[in-house]
Amino acid sequence: MDYLRIWADDDGVSHFDEVELPVEVLPAEPGVAELWWSEAVPIERLHFLTVRGGTQSPDWHCAPRRQFVTFLTGWVRLVAGDGEERLLPAGSTVLAEDLSGTGHVTEHEPGDQRVLVMPLDPG
Secondary structure (H helix, E strand, C coil): CEEEEEEECCCCCEEEEEEECCEEEECCECCECCEEEECCCCECCCEEEEECHHHCCCCCECCCCCEEEEECCCCEEEEECCCCEEEECCCCEEEECCCCCCCEEEEECCCCEEEEEEEECCC
């Protein structure tokens, strides 16, 4: 299992990192496929979000808090402050941690898109 991490260095420039989570394989049971299970990640809450397709104007912004974002529908294009670009398919998860500095750009596929936002537990 993996996700993309966006973070800012000491100069405020954002970058991408690929993070791979260690998993435990839970054996298959009748009627249930083998499951690859990661350690729990404490989150504070879960938000269901719709990005309205006609209201996009992608621009530079920082993450409002440390949070996981899962793009349920449509592709998303991310640009980090160092200029690196990623085009992610639906189902991709990002840990946004660039709370200061240049931030990043997020552009969603045209049309309404569904997103899950999971702020990390501040504790």
